Amino acid sequence: MMNTQGRPTRPAEAEAATPVATFTGNRGLQIEEALIFEIGRPDVSGVDLPPAPKAASRLGKHARRAPLGLPGLTEPEAVRHYVRLSRQNYAIDLGLYPLGSCTMKHNPRLNEAMVRLAGFADIHPLQPLSTVKGAVQLMQELSHWLLTMTGMAAVALSPKAGAHGELCGMMAIKAALAARGESRSIVLVPESAHGTNPATAAQLGYKVVPVPAREDGTVDPAAVKALLSPDVAAIMLTNPNTCGLFERDIVEIAEAVHAAGAFFYGDGANFNAIVGKVRPGDLGVDAMHINLHKTFSTPHGGGGPGSGPVVLSKALAPFAPLPFIRLDAGEPVLVETEEGLAEAETPFGRLTAFHGQMGMYVRALAYMLAHGADGLRQASEDAVLSANYVKARLSDLFNAPYGGRPCMHEVLFDDSSLEGTGVSTLDFAKAMIDEGYHPMTMYFPLVVHGAMLIEPTESESLASLDLFIATLRDLAMAAKAGDTERFRQAPRLAPRRRLDETRAARSPRLSWKDPLPAAEAAE
Amino acid sequence: MRYHPLTDHDRAHMRATIGVGAVDQLFSDVPRDKLLSGLLDLPTTKSELEVERLMGRMAARNVAAGSVPFFVGAGAYRHHVPASVDHLIQRSEFLTSYTPYQPEIAQGTLQVLFEFQSQVGRLTGMEVANAGMYDGSTGCGEAVLMAHRLTRRNKAVLSGTLHPQYRAVVETLGRMAGDTVEALPPDPEATEDILARIDGQTACVVVQSPSVYGHLIDLAPIAEKAHAVGALLVAVVTEVVALGAIEPPGAQGADIVVGEGQSLGNPLGFGGPYVGLFATREKFIRQLPGRLCGETVDADGKRGFVLTLSTREQHIRRDKATSNICTSSGLCALAFSIHATLLGEAGLTRLAAINHASAAATADALAAVPGVKVLNDTFFNEFTVRLPGDAAAIVEKLAAKGIIAGVPMSRLEPGRPELADLLLVAATETTTDDDRAAFAAALAEVL
Numbered sequence: 001m002m003n004t005q006g007r008p009t010r011p012a013e014a015e016a017a018t019p020v021a022t023f024t025g026n027r028g029l030q031i032e033e034a035l036i037f038e039i040g041r042p043d044v045s046g047v048d049l050p051p052a053p054k055a056a057s058r059l060g061k062h063a064r065r066a067p068l069g070l071p072g073l074t075e076p077e078a079v080r081h082y083v084r085l086s087r088q089n090y091a092i093d094l095g096l097y098p099l100g101s102c103t104m105k106h107n108p109r110l111n112e113a114m115v116r117l118a119g120f121a122d123i124h125p126l127q128p129l130s131t132v133k134g135a136v137q138l139m140q141e142l143s144h145w146l147l148t149m150t151g152m153a154a155v156a157l158s159p160k161a162g163a164h165g166e167l168c169g170m171m172a173i174k175a176a177l178a179a180r181g182e183s184r185s186i187v188l189v190p191e192s193a194h195g196t197n198p199a200t201a202a203q204l205g206y207k208v209v210p211v212p213a214r215e216d217g218t219v220d221p222a223a224v225k226a227l228l229s230p231d232v233a234a235i236m237l238t239n240p241n242t243c244g245l246f247e248r249d250i251v252e253i254a255e256a257v258h259a260a261g262a263f264f265y266g267d268g269a270n271f272n273a274i275v276g277k278v279r280p281g282d283l284g285v286d287a288m289h290i291n292l293h294k295t296f297s298t299p300h301g302g303g304g305p306g307s308g309p310v311v312l313s314k315a316l317a318p319f320a321p322l323p324f325i326r327l328d329a330g331e332p333v334l335v336e337t338e339e340g341l342a343e344a345e346t347p348f349g350r351l352t353a354f355h356g357q358m359g360m361y362v363r364a365l366a367y368m369l370a371h372g373a374d375g376l377r378q379a380s381e382d383a384v385l386s387a388n389y390v391k392a393r394l395s396d397l398f399n400a401p402y403g404g405r406p407c408m409h410e411v412l413f414d415d416s417s418l419e420g421t422g423v424s425t426l427d428f429a430k431a432m433i434d435e436g437y438h439p440m441t442m443y444f445p446l447v448v449h450g451a452m453l454i455e456p457t458e459s460e461s462l463a464s465l466d467l468f469i470a471t472l473r474d475l476a477m478a479a480k481a482g483d484t485e486r487f488r489q490a491p492r493l494a495p496r497r498r499l500d501e502t503r504a505a506r507s508p509r510l511s512w513k514d515p516l517p518a519a520e521a522a523e
Numbered sequence: 524m525r526y527h528p529l530t531d532h533d534r535a536h537m538r539a540t541i542g543v544g545a546v547d548q549l550f551s552d553v554p555r556d557k558l559l560s561g562l563l564d565l566p567t568t569k570s571e572l573e574v575e576r577l578m579g580r581m582a583a584r585n586v587a588a589g590s591v592p593f594f595v596g597a598g599a600y601r602h603h604v605p606a607s608v609d610h611l612i613q614r615s616e617f618l619t620s621y622t623p624y625q626p627e628i629a630q631g632t633l634q635v636l637f638e639f640q641s642q643v644g645r646l647t648g649m650e651v652a653n654a655g656m657y658d659g660s661t662g663c664g665e666a667v668l669m670a671h672r673l674t675r676r677n678k679a680v681l682s683g684t685l686h687p688q689y690r691a692v693v694e695t696l697g698r699m700a701g702d703t704v705e706a707l708p709p710d711p712e713a714t715e716d717i718l719a720r721i722d723g724q725t726a727c728v729v730v731q732s733p734s735v736y737g738h739l740i741d742l743a744p745i746a747e748k749a750h751a752v753g754a755l756l757v758a759v760v761t762e763v764v765a766l767g768a769i770e771p772p773g774a775q776g777a778d779i780v781v782g783e784g785q786s787l788g789n790p791l792g793f794g795g796p797y798v799g800l801f802a803t804r805e806k807f808i809r810q811l812p813g814r815l816c817g818e819t820v821d822a823d824g825k826r827g828f829v830l831t832l833s834t835r836e837q838h839i840r841r842d843k844a845t846s847n848i849c850t851s852s853g854l855c856a857l858a859f860s861i862h863a864t865l866l867g868e869a870g871l872t873r874l875a876a877i878n879h880a881s882a883a884a885t886a887d888a889l890a891a892v893p894g895v896k897v898l899n900d901t902f903f904n905e906f907t908v909r910l911p912g913d914a915a916a917i918v919e920k921l922a923a924k925g926i927i928a929g930v931p932m933s934r935l936e937p938g939r940p941e942l943a944d945l946l947l948v949a950a951t952e953t954t955t956d957d958d959r960a961a962f963a964a965a966l967a968e969v970l
């Protein structure tokens with residue numbers, strides 16, 4: 001019976017919410033945060049260390065002479081700084097993140113716990129091999145899973161992301177051609193390919209020849225055959241492709257490529273659609289990278305780290321780079337150098353120091369073990385089912401240029417349904433931000449106008465998909481109804497409005513510059 | 524299973540909406556004879572507890588560095604990482620976000636990258652740094668390619684001070700890209716004359732300091748010679764904590780600095796994931812590989828950050844890009860940046876001094892063992908000793924006694940008998956006096 005009257009427990013009759021200009025610039029839970037250079041001090045530290053023991057310096061004449069200008073924060077300040085910054089990010093853990101080609105699926109926390117076991121986190125890549133048997137065993141187990149899923153002969157684990165895997169696979173192809181005494185100069189790349197494909201080929205000195213897409217969004221074997229010649233080293237083909245379609249003539253393409261003495265590089269960024277459904281090795285692929293940070297859910301971390309193991313066919317297996325794992329009488333052995341290689345082992349070199357992204361291997365294997373063969377197949381099927389469901393429920397309002405065929409794990413729309421509304425793909429994406437969604441991939445692939453590539457993944461419930469679909473429908477109808485301001489002004493509710501990218505590029509400010517002392521500034 | 528929110532009922536409803544009877548109808552573009560009918564020949568789904576058991580068993584077969592006296596370095600170093608670092612990088616909004624393609628809802632990641640770039644610039648003494656590479660070794664490879672673009676020459680000269688696995692990465696990339704890479708022989712005693720190898724065809728000379736053998740190298744004369752003939756100096760740092768104590772490469776004339784950032788914020792983790800540091804001069808930014816974050820303003824005039832100068836990158840320039848890199852090392856860069864912020868200038872300076880004293884005490888303890896010779900006049904937290912016997916065999920004997928002694932040079936440079944008796948020994952703030960004493964005593968026993 002105490003004090004039930006003391007405090008109002010009902011809001012006063014509110015006016016329609018209008019943005020309030022606050023004194024601080026903060027908006028409730030959304031708190032602005034300065035740079036460490038503005039709030040830190042060089043003499044402050046968040047780490048207590050004992051004084052260094054007195055000892056004769058062995059730095060010779062190399063001791064540092066000038067201050068570095070590094071700001072420090074105490075622990076409470078640092079925790080607040082980074083927690084505040086974190087709250088300015090969207091994340092899978094907050095909501096659906098339909099970035100096509102990027103596979104933003106749930107990141108199981110078990111995997112984070114496993115990678116932090118001291119037996120994985122606190123081992124050095126160069127401590128005696130007799131003391132890291134479990135690590136080598138883990139690499140062998142991961143290899144076994146990857147080879148079983150892909151039906152390939154060998155795997156190079158060390159590439160550090162998808163693009164690094166592309167380098168690895170294309171280097172193996174280059175080495176295999178050299179071993180045949182050939183140096184071919186052309187790599188065929190479909191127009192719909194991710195930018196890393198042509199960039200990789202060019203980095204290795206190849207001339208990139210584009211393969212046009214046919215009307216249904218897939219590669220026409222006739223177009224490939226017309227481009228094949230004794231000078232073609234390889235084709236780089238993404239399957240499922242970046243339009244979200246399975247390349248239905250892939251076997252015929254692979255056969256034609258092989259008949260011309262060339263190799264078939266498969267970009268496996270979209271492998272997540274077909275795990276447990278079809279094996280790339282059965283389709284004629286010679287090399288394919290697998291993005292563990294997509295298909296096997298190792299977290300993206302705001303731009304990495306990734307991990308891009310490359311599976312190889314029998315023809316390319318001998319050229320796998322160092323290090324690799326060899327089975328000696330059933331025991332996995334880590335081969336790190338050219339010393340004592342068997343005759344059939346002719347690695348093309350080395351892609352990175354040490355052994356690759358062990359932390360990602362641990363997470364990916366934990367993911368695989370948790371799913372099992374049944375769960376992995378289910379994940380692929382659910383991903384494909386979800387994308388087709390989104391497509392089915394949006395097809396009356398959005399134009400799917402290749403909608404005649406079922407899509408795989410992602411659905412591609414163009415901007416033709418927005419024609420005449422004054423709303424662009426970019427505007428539409430920014431309006432999604434105000435509705436609490438991360439936009440889909442925009443303007444990629446380049447083969448359709450104003451592309452919107454939506455990948456819902458298998459991690460969404462039906463209710464979540466339905467709400468997402470309803471939101472896109474509401475926005476599409478608002479655009480058609482002429483509510484263009486909603487789009488042109490968006491986002492209005494994010495930590496920042498649209499940012500001036502032109503200004504950023506014209507006069508680049510890429511690092512903090514200390515303000516000039518007042519006297520100098522006045523001059 | 525626990526990660527799949529759709530129920531069979533949901534799935535049936537979705538199939539009906541789409542208008543297919545069976546999910547395999549959605550896979551109708553897969554050639555019929557290639558579509559798998561059964562399950563893959565792999566185990567089926569497991570509970571958390573079962574996965575923990577299996578993974579735990581594998582982890583238990585490894586000897587964790589923290590459980591023994593531990594002296595291994597050579598490009599990856601065991602440091603104490605404050606607990607708040609690992610807590611903060613596991614914030615969902617950092618851990619489970621993508622590359623910041625939509626800057627309005629990625630200011631957290633972008634501001635961190637801007638701060639990271641600024642910290643790396645100051646540590647290395649350079650004007651600009653990018654948002655990170657995969658690791659130090661791949662960054663080294665990219666630096667050589669960048670030098671070739673800048674000088675329009677294609678010969679790189681690699682010093683014998685360079686980590687042999689970095690050398691292998693550069694050689695592989697160079698060979699595959701049609702460039703010439705000249706590597707000098709290993710330089711365990713810091714006696715090489717690299718100046719004589721720099722000429723008018725040289726695009727860049729690559730020197731590591733502290734060297735893989737631990738020596739501190741005077742970069743200034745090398746930079747001077749390189750610049751005199753129109754070549755660039757690429758300086759490599761594999762232990763960034765050293766920059767708390769020694770002159771930054773930028774102050775000695777380096778044109779590109781590449782570094783391994785693992786030491787700050789990131790666990791040993793058997794070699795990865797780590798983060799590569801990549802810094803250069805302002806005038807070279809259009810040739811930088813990788814992501815760059817820049818400051819700008821939003822439509823309301825508020826300061827904000829975006830990825831910028833992307834006309835260098837693969838998603839815009841395709842086969843004309845400066846590099847094919849896309850996903851790099853965001854979360855490791857975050858860990859690096861948080862640890863650097865916690866340390867600050869005062870903390871880093873002290874941490875470096877403690878590391879140096881720890882290594883000096885270790886060198887003194889080992890030098891007192893009969894038959895052991897320390898090769899270095901100068902070093903930071905790692906040095907080379909010559910043992911009276913095969914270093915790899917001695918390391919194995921010490922491992923059997925529960926001491927992880929260092930890296931036998933033969934592990935990195937096999938087939939060079941003249942290096943077989945060399946051992947690289949590193950010590951950090953985590954090394955105790957007991958560790959040192961145990962190492963010296965055990966070494967005396969096995970020799």
Ligand SMILES: Cc1ncc(COP(=O)(O)O)c(C=O)c1O
Binds near residue numbers: 307850
């Ligand atoms: C189709 C495709 N290929 C290649 C890549 C490159 O992968 P990564 O970013 O891991 O280097 C990506 C992802 O960004 C992709 O979507």
